[in-house]
Amino acid sequence: MNTTQIIVTIGGIALSILIAWFFWLAPKGQTRATSDAGGAQEVAVTVKGGYTPDVVVVKAGLPVRMHFTRQESAACSERVLFPDFNQNALLPEGQKVTLEFTPEKPGEYGFQCQMGMFRGKLIVE
C-alpha cells in the first residue's frame, strides 16, 4: 500500500464514522410546543425536504395542534401521518393544515409522510 492509499483508507474510515455519528448518534434539536390560553399546545411545522421542526416536545393530556404548511410540490410529502394517533391529513401546497389530537400517554411517537421518507418525532412528557 502506498501513502495515498493509506491516507484514503484512513480518511474513508473516518468519514464512515462521521456519517454514523451525524445521522444516528448526535443529539437532535428539540422544539417545545407553546401553550395558548386554553391549554392547547401549538406547533407550526414547515414541510420542505423534511419537517421543520422535526422533534417536537409536548405535554401529555393536553390537546396538541400541529399546523403543517407544505412548501414544496414533490408528491412524496403530500400527506402527513401520525399512525399512533390514527391521524392523517392531506397537505395542499402552501396551505396551512391543522391536526388536533390529545396524546394521553408519555412516550415517543413518530410522524412521517406516506412513504416514510420524511420523519419526525413527537415526544410526549
Add this chain to the structure above:
Amino acid sequence: MVPNERWKSMNAKDPVCGMEIDPKNAYAMREHMGHKFYFDSESCVEQFDADPHKYAMAGSVTTGFNPSMQIEQIELPILGLKKGSGRHTLKNALEAIEGVKSVSVNPSSGVSVIEYDPQVVTLPTLSSAVKSAGFRVGGAQTRIGIQDLRCASCVQFIENELRGTPGVLNASVNVGTQEATVNYLPEKNILNQLNSAIEEWGYKTRPAASEEPMDKQQIEHEKEYRHLMSRFWFAAIISIPVLIIAYAKYLPIVRDWSMETLRLSWGASALLTFPVLFWSGSDFFTGAWAALKHRAANMNTLIALGTAAAWLYSAFTVLFPGIFPEGTSEPFFDVVTVVIALVVLGQALELRAKGRTSEAIKKLMGLQAKTARVIRDGQEIDLPVEEVLVGDIVQVRPGEKVPVDGILVEGSSAVDESMLTGESLPAAKKTGDEVIGATINKTGAFKFRATKVGKDTALAQIVKMVQDAQNSKAPIARMADTVSGYFVPVVMILAVLTFIIWFDFGPQPQLVYALVTGVTVLIIACPCALGLATPMSLMVGIGKGAENGILIRSGEALQTSQGIQTVVLDKTGTITKGKPELTDTIVSGNWEENDLLHLAASVERSSEHPLAEAIVEGAKTRGIALSEPTAFEAIPGLGVIATVDGHRVALGNLKMTNRENVVLGDFEQKAAALADDGKTPMYAVIDGQLAGIVAVADTVKDDSSEAIAALQKMGIEVVMITGDNKRTAEAIARKVGITRVLSEVLPEDKAHNVHLLQAEGKKVAMVGDGINDAPALAQADVGLAIGTGTDVAIEASDITLIKGSLKSVVTAIEVSRATMNNIKQNLIGAFIYNILGVPVAMGVLFPFFAVLLNPLLAGAAMAFSSVTVVSNANRLRAFKPRFSAK
C-alpha cells in the same frame, strides 16, 4: 348610508388604502354624505377625491344594509347543545352583549333565537360569544378563491366586508392560498352576495382550489407530473450529445477526433450537464440539503451525492488532467445526465401510477349529488347540496339522486342503494323509512326530512373512514420503516467502504474504478421501493373493499383478517334475518288455513309483541283481510285473548291451552316437532276448541348457507353463538351447515366465549350487529359489524359490512388475503432488489466473473424499482371477489 360602526373604533380606517390610522395623525380628512373619512397618504386621498362615492359606498352596496330595520331576529343553530347542560350559560353570555335585545335557547331543536340591533352588534360577535360559552354555531362553510390577491393590507378589508354581510358568522382571508373561508348560515342563501362583496374591492373571484380536496390533489399531481416530465425531457435531450462524446471511441466519425477536440468536447459536456444537475436534478439537491439540516438522509441524498461526485470528478479531470494518474483522467458526464433523466422519469411514472390507486375514493366521492330541491316557506328552491340544513324538507323526483340522509315524510318509491350497500334490488321506501344520500330514486316521487347533512351523511362518513384507513399503517410496514430509517446512512457508509476497497485493492486505474463503484452503490440503492411497498397496496386493497361494501377501518384490521382461523357468527340478525316470520299453519278438524289465520292475526293486531307482528305480516302477505278485535286481553306468560267476528279466540303457549281446558291430542307432538326446528309454535283456541297451531320463526337469510360453506372451504372454522336455547340454536345450525354451536350464552358472556376460543390458540373473527355484540366484537382479533342504512361507521368494529349479507365476510377475508399477498410481493421485491443490487454495485461479482455494474444501468434499475412496486399494487385493482357485488 355608510355602516359607520366600521369607523367607530379609536382608529379610523383609510377607505382607499386600508391602513388603520389615528384620526389625529391622518394626512387628510374628507366629508362625504355626512361621514368623515381619514386618509393615510396623499395618494390615497387623491384616489378618494377622484371618485369619493365609489369608496364611501363600498360598504353598503354589497351588505344590503337596511337602516330602516332596527331589530333583526336570527335563528342560530347551536352545536353541542344538550338538555339542561350549559343552556343558561349560553343565554347569559349572549344577553351580556350590547345590542342584543332578547335570547331564547331551545335545546331540543338545537337553536337559539336572538333579537339584536344589527347597527350595534354583528353576527360574528354573536358567533364568538357562542364559541366562548363552549358551543359551536352550526352553519355551512365555503371557500372562495380570490384572484391576484397580493397585498396583506387588503385582507382586513375583504374580511370586514364579508363579516358585514348578513348571515356571515365568520370570515377569514388567506393571502397564501388566495382564498377566503366563510362560515355562514345557509338559510340566507348568500353565496352570490359573498362573491360580490369580494368583487366590490376590485378582485375577481374564482372557485376555490381547495374546495374539493380530491380534485385539488389531482390538479397538483398533474402539475407535478408536467414539471417532472419537462425536467426529464431536458435531461434526456442533453444526454444524447453527452453520451456520444462519452462513448466516442466506439462510434464512427467521432472515434477519429483528435485528443484536442475530445478535450474540448468534454469541456462542452461539463457545461451542458451543469444545468441538468441544477435544474432537472434541483429537487435532489434541495431535498438532500433540507434533510441534512434535520440530520436525516433519504433518496435525494443518495442521488445528489452520486451525481455530484460524478460531475465534480469529471470536471476536475477536464480542468486539471495533469494531476490524475495516467489513464484516469477520463470524465463520465454521461452518468450525471442519464441517471438524473431516468430517476426523474421514474418519479413521473410513479406519480401517474399513484393517481390510480385512489380511484375507489374518487368513485365514492363522485356519487354525491350536487344540488337538492328544498322546500322552504312553501317554495321549491334548487340549492347546492352544501346548503341543505338538518330539518329541511327535500323533494326527490324519479331518476334523481337523494341529496342527503333523511326520513321519508311523504310519498313512496323504490330506491337503488346498490352504490352503498351492493344490494342490487331497489329497496322499497315508505313514510318513516330512512333514505340515504347518493342513492338513486327509481320509481316514485317523495319528500323527506333531512336528518344528516354535510360531513355527517353516511357517504361522507364512509369516504372519511376509507381515507383514514388507506393512510393508516399495517403492522407489516413497521419492519420496512425501521429498515428505511437506517438504510440511507448505511448505504453511504457502504459507498465509502467500496471506494476504499477498490482504491486499495482494485485493478488499475484504481481511482476510476473506486469512483465508479462508489457512485453506483449510491445510485442503485432505493429506499423508495421499501417505503412504497405497503402504503400503495393498502390504498388499493382498502379501496377495493369499499367498492364491495366492506369498510376496513385500518391497515391492522386488514392484516389480521388474512390469518383468521375461526369465524364466530352471531345467530340473530347475522345468520338469520333477525325478524320473526310466519312459517307454519297447522289446522285441526275442518278449519281452513286462511280462516284460522284471519282470526289469529286479527287478535294479534292489538298486540305489540314481535311474534304477533310476524303473524299479522304473514296474514297480510297472504292477502287475508283482518277484522277489528274487541275485548282484547293480554295474559302475561300465556298469550292473548280477544273476540273477533263473534268468535272468542285465544292464542298462546301450552299453559294457555291448560287454562282454556282444551284437548291437544297429537298436536302436542306437532308443536314439539316445530320447536325442534327452531320455531315458536302457538296454539289457537277458538270458542273453547283447539283450532290449530300457528308457528313463527326467525328465518335464515337466503345466502347464509352459501357464505358459510365458502368460509369452510377456505379452511376457516365457523362457530355460531347465540343466547337462544340449545334446541332452536341447533336447528338453525343444521340448516346452514354449522357444527359447532355455543348456545344459551348471555349477551354479556359473548366476549368471554370469544376469549375462550382465542385461548385455543386461534385467531378469531366475530361477526355481529355492532350494538349488542360490541364487547365481543372488541374482544375478537377482528370484529366485523353488520351495518345497515345510515348507521355505517360502527365504532366497535374493525370492519363494517354495509351489505347485510354473510357473503361480505367471505369477500372481506378475500380482500385481506389478496392485499397482504400483494404487500408481501412488494416487500420481498424491494428487499431483494436492495440486498442483491447493492453488493453487485459494490463489485462482489468482479473477482469471480469480472462483472461490474454500469452506473447508467444502476440508475435505470433504481428508477424503475419504485415504478414496479406501484404497478404491482395497481394489479390489485383487478381483484374480483368470489361473490361479485353486481
